[in-house]
Structures are given as C-alpha cells and as structure tokens.
Amino acid sequence: VTSTSISVQWDQVPCIEQNSDNSYIVRYSNSTGETQMSPLQNSQMFTASGLTPNTTYSFQVAAVNRDDDDEVGPYSSPLEISTVLATIDVVNNVKVEVLNETAVVVIWDAVQSDEVSKY
Numbered sequence: 187v188t189s190t191s192i193s194v195q196w197d198q199v200p201c202i203e204q205n206s207d208n209s210y211i212v213r214y215s216n217s218t219g220e221t222q223m224s225p226l227q228n229s230q231m232f233t234a235s236g237l238t239p240n241t242t243y244s245f246q247v248a249a250v251n252r253d254d255d256d257e258v259g260p261y262s263s264p265l266e267i268s269t270v271l272a273t274i275d276v277v278n279n280v281k282v283e284v285l286n287e288t289a290v291v292v293i294w295d296a297v298q299s300d301e302v303s304k305y
Contacts, residue, residue: 187267187268187269187270188269188270189239189240189269189270189271189272189273190235190236190237190238190239190269190272190300191233191234191235191236191237191269192233192234192237192243192245192267192269193231193232193233193234194212194231194232194233194234194245194247194265194267195230195231195232196210196230196231196247196262197230198230199249199259208227208228208229208230208249209225209226209227209249209250209251210225210226210229210230210247210248210249210250211223211224211225211226211247211248211250211258212224212226212232212234212245212246212247213245213246213247213248213261214234214243214244214245214246215243215244216237216238216241216242216243216244217241217242222234225250232247237269238269239269239270239271239272240268240269240270240271240272241268241269242266242267242268243266243267243268243269244264244265244266245264245265245266245267246261246262246263246264246265247261247262248260248261248262274297274299274302275297275298275299276297277294277295277297277305278294278295279293279294279295280292280293280294281293281294
C-alpha cells in the first residue's frame, strides 16, 4: 500500500485446474461509489494504481469460467483497504537573491517525489 496504489493477492480457486488458464476479475470502488473492474489472466495478484491518497477502497475478486467468459462466479467478501496519506519532503537549500527594490529570485532544490505537482 502506498499513497496512490494498493496491491491485493488471493489463493487460487480450488475448482480451477492447476495447469489451465486461470481467469479472474477484480472489482474495486471508493467511498463515492466509483467502481473499476479489471479482468486478469493467469494471475492471482492485482495492483490498482492512480488512486487517491488517504482514501478507503473496497476490493472483491471473482473467478471467470474459462469456457464461457461471460460467466462470472460469485465475488469474494469485500476487503477494505486505505491508501496512506501522501507525505512530501521539505524543500531544502532555499536561497533568495535581491535583484532590486521590488524583485527577488528564489531558488531551491527540487523535491524528489511523484506527489509534487507544483511549487
């Protein structure tokens, strides 16, 4: 779990054969009800990314019938997971240069974080 992603993993459904194509669908939503669905082939792990920091999401997984892609099994019980609050490093090495009576230049080291979009 990060501020913008959550990974979930589950056990293989017992009725799915060991060496067959395992298909699942992951359904997840946030508190506003916005729901995303992601089909998966041969994977029992899913990472949702681009999520909102400090937000709770509900995840459910269902097996898909490999002979009929339209037949989805029952969804698992919901698992509620929250992203963490985004933290941003402190801006360092701030320097101010006076140009004249009405203008200054401010310079600093950039913060190395995907969370920073502007200063």
